[in-house]
Amino acid sequence: MRPMRTMRAMSNASRREFLKSSAAGGAGLLLAFYLPGIAARADAAEQTFKANSYIFIDPQGDIRLVVTRSEMGQGVRTALAMILAEELDADWSRVKIEQGDCEPEYGDMTTGGSMSIRSTWDPLRKAGASARDMLLTAAAETWGVKKDECSASGGSVIEHKKSGRKASYGELAVRAGAVPVPKDVPLKEAKDYRIVGTRRARVDGQHIVIGEAHYGIDTKVPGMLYAVVARPPVFGGKVRKFDASRALAVPGVKKVFEVAAVEMPPLFGEERKPDSGHQHYLWGGVAVVAESTWQAIAGRRALSVDWDNGAGAEESTEKQRAALAELLKTPGKELKKIGEPDAVVASAAKTVEADYETPFLAHMTMEPVNCTASVRDGKCEVWAPTQNPNGMATALASVLNLPQSALTIHITLIGGGFGRRLCIDYGVEAALISRSAGAPVKVIWTRDDDIRHDYYRPISHHRLRAGVDAQGQVTSWLHHIAAPSTDSTFLGGEVPDTGGTEIAGTGLPSGAVPNYLLQQSFLHTAVPRGYWRAVDTNWNHFAVQSFIDEIAAATGKDPLALRRQLIASKQKPAGGGDNEGETPVNVDRLLGVLNLVAEKSGWGTPLPAGRGRGIAGLYGFGSYVAHVAEVTVAKDGTLRVDRVVVAVDCGQVINPDLVAAQIEGGVVFGLTSALYDEITIQGGQVQQSNFDNYQMLRIADMPRVEVHLVPSHEAPGGIGEPGVPSTAPAVANAIFAATGKRLRRLPFQTQELAKS
Amino acid sequence: MDTISITVNGRQHSVEVLPDTPLLWVLRDTLGLTGTKFGCGQALCGACTVHVDGEATRSCTARISTVAGRSITTIEGLSADGQHPVQQAWLADQVPQCGYCQAGMIMTTAALLAKNAAPSDADIDEALGGHICRCGTYQRIREAVHKAAHQAGAKHSSTETAAPAAVPAAAGGAR
Numbered sequence: 015m016r017p018m019r020t021m022r023a024m025s026n027a028s029r030r031e032f033l034k035s036s037a038a039g040g041a042g043l044l045l046a047f048y049l050p051g052i053a054a055r056a057d058a059a060e061q062t063f064k065a066n067s068y069i070f071i072d073p074q075g076d077i078r079l080v081v082t083r084s085e086m087g088q089g090v091r092t093a094l095a096m097i098l099a100e101e102l103d104a105d106w107s108r109v110k111i112e113q114g115d116c117e118p119e120y121g122d123m124t125t126g127g128s129m130s131i132r133s134t135w136d137p138l139r140k141a142g143a144s145a146r147d148m149l150l151t152a153a154a155e156t157w158g159v160k161k162d163e164c165s166a167s168g169g170s171v172i173e174h175k176k177s178g179r180k181a182s183y184g185e186l187a188v189r190a191g192a193v194p195v196p197k198d199v200p201l202k203e204a205k206d207y208r209i210v211g212t213r214r215a216r217v218d219g220q221h222i223v224i225g226e227a228h229y230g231i232d233t234k235v236p237g238m239l240y241a242v243v244a245r246p247p248v249f250g251g252k253v254r255k256f257d258a259s260r261a262l263a264v265p266g267v268k269k270v271f272e273v274a275a276v277e278m279p280p281l282f283g284e285e286r287k288p289d290s291g292h293q294h295y296l297w298g299g300v301a302v303v304a305e306s307t308w309q310a311i312a313g314r315r316a317l318s319v320d321w322d323n324g325a326g327a328e329e330s331t332e333k334q335r336a337a338l339a340e341l342l343k344t345p346g347k348e349l350k351k352i353g354e355p356d357a358v359v360a361s362a363a364k365t366v367e368a369d370y371e372t373p374f375l376a377h378m379t380m381e382p383v384n385c386t387a388s389v390r391d392g393k394c395e396v397w398a399p400t401q402n403p404n405g406m407a408t409a410l411a412s413v414l415n416l417p418q419s420a421l422t423i424h425i426t427l428i429g430g431g432f433g434r435r436l437c438i439d440y441g442v443e444a445a446l447i448s449r450s451a452g453a454p455v456k457v458i459w460t461r462d463d464d465i466r467h468d469y470y471r472p473i474s475h476h477r478l479r480a481g482v483d484a485q486g487q488v489t490s491w492l493h494h495i496a497a498p499s500t501d502s503t504f505l506g507g508e509v510p511d512t513g514g515t516e517i518a519g520t521g522l523p524s525g526a527v528p529n530y531l532l533q534q535s536f537l538h539t540a541v542p543r544g545y546w547r548a549v550d551t552n553w554n555h556f557a558v559q560s561f562i563d564e565i566a567a568a569t570g571k572d573p574l575a576l577r578r579q580l581i582a583s584k585q586k587p588a589g590g591g592d593n594e595g596e597t598p599v600n601v602d603r604l605l606g607v608l609n610l611v612a613e614k615s616g617w618g619t620p621l622p623a624g625r626g627r628g629i630a631g632l633y634g635f636g637s638y639v640a641h642v643a644e645v646t647v648a649k650d651g652t653l654r655v656d657r658v659v660v661a662v663d664c665g666q667v668i669n670p671d672l673v674a675a676q677i678e679g680g681v682v683f684g685l686t687s688a689l690y691d692e693i694t695i696q697g698g699q700v701q702q703s704n705f706d707n708y709q710m711l712r713i714a715d716m717p718r719v720e721v722h723l724v725p726s727h728e729a730p731g732g733i734g735e736p737g738v739p740s741t742a743p744a745v746a747n748a749i750f751a752a753t754g755k756r757l758r759r760l761p762f763q764t765q766e767l768a769k770s
Numbered sequence: 771m772d773t774i775s776i777t778v779n780g781r782q783h784s785v786e787v788l789p790d791t792p793l794l795w796v797l798r799d800t801l802g803l804t805g806t807k808f809g810c811g812q813a814l815c816g817a818c819t820v821h822v823d824g825e826a827t828r829s830c831t832a833r834i835s836t837v838a839g840r841s842i843t844t845i846e847g848l849s850a851d852g853q854h855p856v857q858q859a860w861l862a863d864q865v866p867q868c869g870y871c872q873a874g875m876i877m878t879t880a881a882l883l884a885k886n887a888a889p890s891d892a893d894i895d896e897a898l899g900g901h902i903c904r905c906g907t908y909q910r911i912r913e914a915v916h917k918a919a920h921q922a923g924a925k926h927s928s929t930e931t932a933a934p935a936a937v938p939a940a941a942g943g944a945r
Contacts (some may be wrong), residue, residue, distance in 0.1 A: 232804035234802065307799055677909070705810050
């Protein structure tokens, strides 16, 4: 235990003062919880036992809770603190929440995979309960009474009802500091929750609405300069030569220099085989460092760079689509096979076949990519809007050749992550620029930098085939994916993109169909791929959930009835959930959300001509979610999504308002991808540059979204991502219901809906 | 470099910047008013919206030379301590997710309500149609605009204080 070091996590000056005094006088309770498993961050099995939160109670009664995940809109600072405060029996209205820096003793601080609640639920409850137990011990000792006669009632107060004595946590803090950390403290039962499960305001809401919330891009440190970078327009391109003379003539421009395209380690501490074909290199380019952002931008405009575009310049979306179509013609890498899928489909009473297609997508967080770094005197300090501080630390240490102990990483508030900020390129880039500039530097990416140097959701083609017997049972299902591998960007090789879907046996139809084949063929491309909200489920399930509807249509079944039929025949999968150590998919809960969404949406009730309803539902990220979309298609093909009803079973809810917000936002994210988004490549360059040619759903097109939660005390599931994947297929299925036309490509080519 | 006088949140400042510098970067880099956000640089997303003489204006494309001598209000100057009905409605409906776009949304809404005390859904669509929220908070934004209009109206017609927020008090948060 290194409690003093944890204090560096507190950016608060008064905190530092408090600590100095407490270190000198020994006053105050400083609880630092280190639960087993913090050292081995690569060991997924130990995730649930990581110590990643701290409780500080000072004698004045201030209670500070440290959150060790990144806040990017999902409400994690609120939700994680609620869990701590619940078991601590703290007065919620008075606790203070602080963001932890990246510190080794917090273990894995990655914010991704909808894991924040799932990975902290047990450790935070234990942390809170341990603290409460120590305060109870301190009270009992102070009063000379039995500990089990003392109780905490939710107001940061311990009382001894027999004698009517009461003491605040602040009053007990000093004594509690001497109590040994207990083992195996009991956790509350759900029926006793006062905070968990209730609607609470976001702890940072006030700061946001008054403009005082500080995002990464708002960082300002003494002596700081500002930089923008001219990066290679073609993926894999390099600087051949550049002329900085005109750039240096812009007032305020201080330095112009090349940034090397250095190799970076994998994102999450994985092993990488040498020469395996990974693409994880810093973009490289030419940095323009100035006294203000605008001067840097003006300097870059005046800069002249001669690029060596390399082999990537041959690529185009047209060629990629043709290559993917070609890949579907020959067998791919077999990922999962049950029974005799080919033979059974060949002899089936009825066969159904369809191809689907999805494009590359950019993240387009509202806060463009940025990072501030100060590298000097053998030390590196960064202020990073990052979802992956540990990965950034590994990369900084590797690229700067510094020990981890020389690094300080402050995790800032983030203006949208969606997976972009799991990548660590921008942090390494800022550090290299600061080192060369000899000063702290804030590197700002303009919007075109951001969209053209992303790690993109991969392009994909899908061929699905199913065999149905004379009784209407689906007897064979074959899914062939053609896509560039996401993980291969960082690891090399050919890593399948089905980790969260069928391969783990979590989604329909795997386990529900006796003969089954899943295979992937790999497109090799210079376009880097990354993790985009809901990862592979958002594109694989566009195909899968659409295809279930196509089978229903081909066999004259109601799409909900077919899903119920598939669920009824679903075997309990041999594997786990979509993450190691999870509970396997529970078919009753999947059926539960489908039934609930059907009931709430009025499934089966008639709609006027030109309107239709579509359903999709799946398990992912530890939660069960089903959508019903209601659409109107005009004669000219104009599509309007009127209403989206969502049923959610995410186990124990921490804060229902945060869950609803994530689902509402997930629907918008899914709709944006379904209706508008497509990154296209020409001459190896991204053709899109800003929000005019990469549209987002706007307020006028916002459908009514209704979220219905299934009451549950099961272990909490994820909620940041599950709202996304069934959105697009639900809309595709609704379009079919409205028009009889099936759109199999994202974004929807709605011109195909116009009646001739 | 030019020396230009501007009035921001009632205070006059003299700044020395390139004459084509957008107001956005003067606010953020020169004056340290970082509540106004950079989103697109081309007036496509609305994150940078401020008031110039009461009009909702995209500061990312407003050259500093064009706003010299005019009265500029940023999110930091909209109210003392977040008491503006729009800010209160935003909190009551728990609108923000990441929050990055919300200063712009709030500034445009405040300008809208100053002209139109009871906007229709169509009015809201028109006023906020140039704004993007990637987190997808539009449904709550619409509700909050109506709530703010209602509250502002109630304030005018009554001396009573506005109804408390519908959610329990928040704990103090990290910035």
